[in-house]
Amino acid sequence: MPRTSPAIVEAQLRRFLTEDMPPGETRLPDERSLAHKFDCSRETLRKALGVLESEGLLWRHVGQGTFLGVRPRHLPIRETVLVEGATPRDVMAARLLLEPQVAAEAARHAGPEEVVLLRRRVAQGRRARALSECEAADDAFHRAIAAVSGNPVLAGFLSFLSGARRRIAWQREWDRTYRRIGVEEFRTLHSDQHDAIVQAVAEGTPERAEAAMRRHLRTIEAAMTPASGS
Template sequence: MSVRDEGRAAFTQLQAFLAQLEPNDHGRLPAERELCEILGVSRGALRKALAIAESEGRIWRHVGKGTFLGSKPVHDLSEVSAVANYASPAEVLRARAMLEPSLCREAAINASAADLVELRLSAKRGREADTWRRYENWDNRFHRAIANATQNKVLIMIFDSLNNVRRTVAWGRRRDGGAAPAPNHHSFIEHDEIIRAIADRDGDAAEAAMRKHIDSVTRKMMEGNREAN
């Protein structure tokens, strides 16, 4: 097998690993040596696989800190914190209502097969989550997957900035009403509708499904329901 083929084979293994990775607050992957053992590949093949994943926006690497899930953040964290200190949940939701439906439309046009796998996995794991924190991490991964599916780095950058403000302003709050989302939590069905529209390449339906989802979150938050998400 050529070096190039080894890299592609390792990338296939890496994709499967990333699909099963439990998200956390930082999204950090194991060290290279551990990844080699997990995937059963050489260090050289792993590095080629990581380079492919990074070029596709699946991961990003920070020298001295490690490898992380998702695209490399391009925002200024201090600026995000400053915005979050003054933004209200209502402002965040209004911004989401303006941006995320359009991202869904673009995702319906440009999503790859790998993007659809990631969306379905995130929705499934969110439904199975046994704590609010795990659900929120999978929910965040779901919405990030939609942005990534646009294949537009500028839109991904804008989403990442908004999402960081969103998590700081609204989603660090204490949860009441149970240790995990109820089986009939509104987001489960709404996420499924979004995925179906994107998979069908129906931009109008995808945009409408996300608008419906954000409207549900907004309505529940206005009602004082801490289970909005």
């Protein structure tokens, strides 16, 4: 039976936000994981989250998760509907337009600490042993690039696209792709490409970072094309 009181959960959650959130991360773990971590019911957890949300420390979006900071004032009301209607091809087209520019911005703004964070994300991908670990590592890497760009608007767009990648249509194609190419390709080719992006960011060369990100996304697009039958 859950033993932790709401007041203790609230205190633990505050400490988690200030001390345990990985640098560059803005999305909290899902409710099930947090409830297990704090040894409480999800109802108790939601009460604590509600208190912190009322203080502007975080905000929640049904179906997408809980995020650090104040809720965006102009969050589209029907964005989940737009995401549900997006095909994997739509998502890839948006990523190819946006993410190379985000990588270029990261190269312009990254300092030594940010480079360490990015290299840690690459290492996380190389350690992946299962599809779910590959997916989590890939998402963490691309979110970190967005955070390092230093532009909260760009980071917000990338967060939106990350949400789209968790929807059913994209997830189905992702699963089919990785069943075909296997985890090993993610740990090698994809992680090598992540590393090339980080190297360009570390060198402060926006053009190379942009090109490296575009090559990486083209690799993903090519891998998913047979799976989508196009």
